[in-house]
Amino acid sequence: MTGDYGHSFAGELLGTFMLVFFGCSTVAVTVLFSAYTGLFQVAVVWGISVTLAIYATRHLSCAHLNPAVSLAMVIAGRMDVRKLPVYWVAQLTGGFLAGAAVYAIFSPSMAVVEAARHIVRGAPESVLTAMLFGEYYPNPSSPVLCSVSPAGAFAVEALGTFWLVLIIFALTEGCNVGRPSSDVAPILIGLTITVLISIFAPLTMAGFNPARDFGPRLFAFLAGWGKVAIPGPRGGFFTIYILAPLVGGSLASLLFHKLLEPLMRGKHGACSCKDHFSL
Structure with missing residues (x-):
């Protein structure tokens, strides 16, 4: 793999690795050590992780770091469809390697927690440690019992x-005269993640990124969690954590590209640039 495709692959793999490793490590220290005592604290660290990953890798790729974002960019004509497999493979590989890194660091602590709570890895109750990797609905760590149907979880994701x-399109589209500078946009994208996690995490753990979920989830499946990881205690991981983000991102792309962007063009003239980077 050479040239532009090689740069794109490297950027997406590294950036996705960074955000998944930092984010899943945040979940790990919360579950294993109670390092964070509130959802907002976890959400802020996730948001910072996204911001750092974008700043670190946007010189290599467009820093999508999310298969749903890459598909949305193709639909809007911002990226050549021929690049999509390169982005997707890099993103999923980065997520898988991040899951492996999280396991390597926190495995001894996971074993201690599982032994103390008489958790057999691969049994239904091992979702407590499996959630360090993938996402589940309703959130196993939620202090309030709630019921989320598969349809409801799909809608949330x-x-x-x-x-x-x-919001990514609005922040990075040149024809939006209210957009911030490209130096500031990654911070606002990270804050967007913080807001979304703060709202939706009690329901589905707030994935919104197939690579963030499936990469480390696949590692957990291979590392002994088995059916607890895939398909999960309630099933539906593919439709809820992979298909739903792809659908939601595609709808947002169509709305912006077909309706909002033409309205902006009509009022302010031709777009001056098409910069894009994101989660």
């Missing part, structure tokens, strides 16, 4: 990704 992608 699709809606969260819809808002994420829509």
